Amino acid sequence: MDKQILQYSSSNFFMSHMVSDPPYDVATHIHDCYELFYFISGDLTYYIEGQAYKLYPNDLIITNSKELHRIVFNSASRYERKYIHFHPEYISSYQTDEYNILSYIEKRKLGYFNRIPAEKVFESGINELWNKIDKASIESSPESPIMLKTFFVQMLIAINKNLSNYNPPLSEGHRYDQKINTILDFINKNLDEKITLDLLEHRFYVSKYYLCHIFKTNTGFTVMEYVTYKRIMRALELLMFGHAALDTAHRVGFRDYSTFYKAFKKITGTSPNQYFRK
Template sequence: MDNQIQRYHSNHFSLFHTVTDAPNDVTTHLHDCYELFYFISGDLTYYIEGQAYKLCPNDLILTNSRELHRIVFNSKCRYERKFIHFKPEYISSFQTGEYNTLYYLENRKLGYFNRIPAKDVMEYKIDELWGQIEKAALESSPESGMMMKAIFVQMLITINKIFAKYDHSHVDHRKYDHKIVAILEYINKNLEEKISLDILQQKFYVNKYYLCHIFKLSTGFTVFEYITYKRIMRASELLMSGMPALDTAHAVGYSDYSTFYKAFKGITGYTPKHYYRN
């Protein structure tokens, strides 16, 4: 059971601080916003788009609205975290043609470089900026909302600076299964096509049973779970652009509309038509 210590919510910005005494795994999901996840304590592995991050206290995880992620707990240790959900509209007034505040959040390769390690979080004082946002959130003064936003923008600029520092050297610091990376890229580029284990086996020269094993081990998802989530995420974008539901189903690789309907409702909680209306 979660013990919520602090919460702040507005149209485009939400701030949370929660504690769970006996955590359960968090199933595959994504958000319709960006998330900054500040890990305080617990024993978990954070899976994002094919990468597994074993977290240490004060690590910061960043995900955008296109990245599937899940959390697997390695033990029932007390789990404490803070997180911020926000939409780009929240800081639109701070964006300029010369500087994109969300550059690294938006332009990373999916699942790559989602973690800022505790060392950099502390060195660049992101923890202090987070504390200042929390303090402003508790105030009821007329200027508190503006103060929160200004500090948050400062935090995003600091995050950009950290990633810019990583830019020329961090590739060698992480070990990736390049075959899994290639398979993920193939799936994301071919969602409208038939994708089966036999096809992946033939294309990537890997036994399909072994592929299932290493895919789940590397990503935290089964192959078909990943494909389904990606297809439904793409379908939601097409529906919002005005594409009819039947055409959308075909555009994301479903020849049978009833299968698409069940998958879409199972993941989003809405029928395709109701999703567009809502």
């Protein structure tokens, strides 16, 4: 059961504070925006693009608009979190030629350096800035939206400083199979090709049954679930740059349009042509 403690939204910005008791696994998904996820309590593993992050209270997770992620709960402990979704347009007026506020969020290798641990969150004042954002979101004064945005920009700068100076461990407490990293890289570079378990089995000299096991253990995704999501993500980019839906389907490895259409609609909630027109 979910309980909403706080919610605020404005153009290109949304924030929430939620409690769930008991929690349920969060399926593989991706946002069309950036997400800042502030973990308060619970017992979970946060999977992002092949990396597994065991979270502790006051850890911060950062994901950009290209990173697949999911949450798996290790027990039924009470789950509390805050999160912010935002589009780059929200802080565009603060961007300069000399300083890109989103550089570290955008330019990280997918699945790398997503976690800022609690001690760094406190040292850099990210927790205090988030509290100020919360406070500004519930005030009704005319200056509150301006104050909220300035606190948010300060928080992004603090995040940048953390990511530039600190190399956090990728998967504390999680045994990571390095072969998966090679397979993920191969998949991402060959989305236009026919990718099957048999192909991966022969290319990487690993039983497809064992591959399915270690892939799910290390990434939180099944092999084909990952392939499908990444193909749809690539399709979104192609449609955005003006490629027709049918052409896009073939470019991202779908052999027939019907399969592409169903996968696209399931993941994005809209049809390829609707997205193309939008």
